[in-house]
Amino acid sequence: MDTLLRRAIELRQALLDYINRAEGELAIALERYSADQLAQPTKFQFQGQARTDWIVHRFLTEAQISGKTPIAYFLENASELTDGDRALVHHWENSFIGLFEVTEPLATGFNGMNWLTNQRYQIQVPPEQMPTQLGQKEILLSHIAPLGKGWIVFGPQMRLGKLGKPKLAAAIGHFKHDFPTHLYGDAPELLEAAWQSVEQYHREFVDFFGQDQVTLPGDQMSQQLQELQAAIVQKRMDAVKQEPEISEAEFLERAATLGIAPQAAKQLFSQGSPLDRLTARPVSLPNHLKQAATLTMLVHPRWGQVFLPDYCQLLGYLREANPEEAPTAKTLLQTYLANPEVKPFIWQRLAQEYPVPLETLLRSILHRPDWQLKQDLPALLQEFHHPPAPALPETASVPLHLHQLFEAALLEVQKQKKKPKEKATATKGFGR
Numbered sequence: 001m002d003t004l005l006r007r008a009i010e011l012r013q014a015l016l017d018y019i020n021r022a023e024g025e026l027a028i029a030l031e032r033y034s035a036d037q038l039a040q041p042t043k044f045q046f047q048g049q050a051r052t053d054w055i056v057h058r059f060l061t062e063a064q065i066s067g068k069t070p071i072a073y074f075l076e077n078a079s080e081l082t083d084g085d086r087a088l089v090h091h092w093e094n095s096f097i098g099l100f101e102v103t104e105p106l107a108t109g110f111n112g113m114n115w116l117t118n119q120r121y122q123i124q125v126p127p128e129q130m131p132t133q134l135g136q137k138e139i140l141l142s143h144i145a146p147l148g149k150g151w152i153v154f155g156p157q158m159r160l161g162k163l164g165k166p167k168l169a170a171a172i173g174h175f176k177h178d179f180p181t182h183l184y185g186d187a188p189e190l191l192e193a194a195w196q197s198v199e200q201y202h203r204e205f206v207d208f209f210g211q212d213q214v215t216l217p218g219d220q221m222s223q224q225l226q227e228l229q230a231a232i233v234q235k236r237m238d239a240v241k242q243e244p245e246i247s248e249a250e251f252l253e254r255a256a257t258l259g260i261a262p263q264a265a266k267q268l269f270s271q272g273s274p275l276d277r278l279t280a281r282p283v284s285l286p287n288h289l290k291q292a293a294t295l296t297m298l299v300h301p302r303w304g305q306v307f308l309p310d311y312c313q314l315l316g317y318l319r320e321a322n323p324e325e326a327p328t329a330k331t332l333l334q335t336y337l338a339n340p341e342v343k344p345f346i347w348q349r350l351a352q353e354y355p356v357p358l359e360t361l362l363r364s365i366l367h368r369p370d371w372q373l374k375q376d377l378p379a380l381l382q383e384f385h386h387p388p389a390p391a392l393p394e395t396a397s398v399p400l401h402l403h404q405l406f407e408a409a410l411l412e413v414q415k416q417k418k419k420p421k422e423k424a425t426a427t428k429g430f431g432r
Contacts, residue, residue, distance in 0.1 A: 002108065002124070004088075008152050009126050011081075011089055015060065018074050026073055029065045030056075039385050043174035044141065050156055057143055057155030061095050062181065069093060088147070095145035095154045096185030099175050105134045109153075112140070115172060117187040118401050122150040129157055137162050139171065169409035172402065180391035190399055195302075197397035202301040204232050212299050215312055218292035222285045253400060303343040304393020317361075318354040324364045333361050337384045344381055344388075351377055 019030065037055045046054065060070045071093055075086055100112035100123070109124040123144055125131075131140070139162070143155030160171060176183055184191040206212050208228045216224060237255065252266065289295055289307055296311035310332060317329035324330070336342045350358050351373055359373035362380070371380075382388060398406070 004148050005108065005124050005126070005152065007085070008088060008147055011085060012154065014078070015071065015074050015089065015092075016056070018077070019056065019060065019070055022070075022073075025065055026070060029063055030059055030070075033059045033063050036385070043177045044158065046158075050158070053156045054143070058097075061093055091146040092154060095143060097141070097143045097155075097175075097179050097182040098186065099171060100140045100142050100144075102134060102136055102138045102140065105136065110134060110140075114186060115139070115168070115405075116175065116402075117184055117190055118399065119186050123153060124150060125153045125157070129153055131157075131159050135162070139163050139168065141171075141175070164412070165405060165409040166413050169406050172405070176392075183392055191392070194392055194396040194398070198304060198393055198395050199301045201232075201305075201395040202299050204228070204235070205299045205305075213296065215294055215296040218285065218290045218295040218309070221295045221297060221307075222290050225285070298346060298349075299395075300343070300345045300390075302390045302393075303345045304390070304395040306341060306343055306346060308342070308346075314350075315354075318350070318357045320357070323357045324360050329361060330365050334365055337365075337380075340386060342386075343390070344386055347377060347381060347386075 019026070022030065034052070034055050037058070038051070042051070063070055065073070071089060075081070075089060078085075081089070098114035099116055100110075100114055100121070102110045102112050103120070104111040106122075108127075109122070109130070111120070111122050113120050121144065123142070124147060131138075139160040141158040141160060142153050143157070144151045145154035146152075163171060184194065202212070205228065208231055209224075214221070214224075248266070285295075285307070289309060292309035294309065294312050296308050297305060298308070298311075299305045314329070314332050314336070317323045317326050317332070320326065320329075336347075355373055359371070362373065363369055363371045366380075378388070
């Protein structure tokens, strides 16, 4: 075994032993972090001890205790480490989780591509974690960290096998759900661009509707969203056409990110065809929202968009003189507390517009007569597992290679559905 790899394995074990023996604020932080993570539903099927192992390794680099990570605590208290050891462990602060396709199996690991960012890596695997008969195109969910000029599997690893496009797209959707902070963990420029696209969508929504909150019957909301998408495509592609000396290849790439078929985009580029002859990427609401008598859509430049069919009903209760006397109001508010889709920005909006009735209702629901809306709302949302900060929402754009994967996966599923006596696998990438 390579000397550096052997030392990395020893140091990783020493770090884990230190965390497992920790006392005081570090132990309390691990307990709280683990409890919070275990309370969150997962899409990947972790077996036995595996989920706990994932949580502990994420804690090492994600948790902050008095402004420091657990790795920093370890380095402060491991006086026997050499300078080389310290440099190696310190670099593990840059670990991340990815969904890797094996491009070349190696004796001690593999060369692979992170499907989330299209980045390439040479990854060494500790012998006890090395999969048997690892083949090309296999997909591995791995937590990796820097090791010299390459990388090492730092935490647990899950072998997903060789996946067709629909199952790979579904795995990427699972990844976004289970590991949102690692979505573009090795490509900060992609993450920044994605956040900028969320803000841009918010501006375009407000420009189209004139406000950031709209209530319509569900079927009308679906139609309006399709018109919004068409307007966005028109605006963005018009802007591209105005750019001086744009090449056909670049134009086709921009068109692809908007869901425009290559042949249609080529015609547009060569003939200057108006975009209103093209069909924008379809925007479809689930049937239960489409059939809602009233549907409220709220958008935010960081939290994205939320659809609530009973929001107007709740506002009606909050406007009443004695909202606590309406049992349905309490039931609805309890549902909102338990629903992670009701993002914190909605609670903040309700608290600003209806502070007194909201506080009255929540005191009654919680059986806490001294509960204070202004100071206690953040803690209450955390208690009900609402995230303190936004993860990248569905309104974010995705890199071109993921967009193309999702489109190909959807086409494959649609073809399968047309075949008699065959059951297709439902596919949903995180851009849908």
